[in-house]
Amino acid sequence: MPHTGGCHCGKVAYSFEGEIGTVIDCNCSLCAKRGGLLHFVPESAFTLKTPRENLGSYRFNKRVIDHHFCPACGVAPFSEGADPQGNKMIAINVRCVDGVDISALDIRAHNGRDA
Template sequence: MNETKTYTGGCHCGQVRYEVKAGIQDVVSCNCSICMKTGSFLAFVPAAAVQILSGGDDVKDYQFGKKHIHHMFCPTCGIRTFGRGAMPDGTEMYAINVRTLDDVDLGAFKVKEFDGKSL
């Protein structure tokens, strides 16, 4: 198990900022239509591990398909910092786009492929 670290991240313009406390080891590379177009690498964490520092009231919500996931993005620069949803057991979670974390080495994470296109 990876040790819990505190990460900060945000969008390109800085309007949306967040903090996440998690032991991120793996990231998911999904081939669904939105992840392919945005190039997201996702780490799934409990909602309690995420604190929105700024811009939380301003983010825009995009949903598609079955509308289970809230794809949140900055209204100014359009960057998708995270998504919100629920695990199959109903636990609220965030899907953090690790590409929006500050000062991380993306090569340090193990990438797991997910076939979201087939859902």
């Protein structure tokens, strides 16, 4: 199933394929502050609809994940990194996906604070 999403002002937009299954509620210092709920897809299932120049980026801790945000409205709709096997992955903030009912999701806690 195709999904669309992006930031509040529309300067960052994306689409991705696949069903949204279990969503991760990470408690790392960044996710806790921005309130992200994460759904992971392979890079091949993700399409950025706007130019990369529209993205702000932030790295912290081990500096292996690009946490993207909109420089205009400040919303952080997705991040880019790799899974433990080295496969490129996109972490999508499902709060930024169009038409998602957050109350209907299977949300699992992840202890990113101590990782």
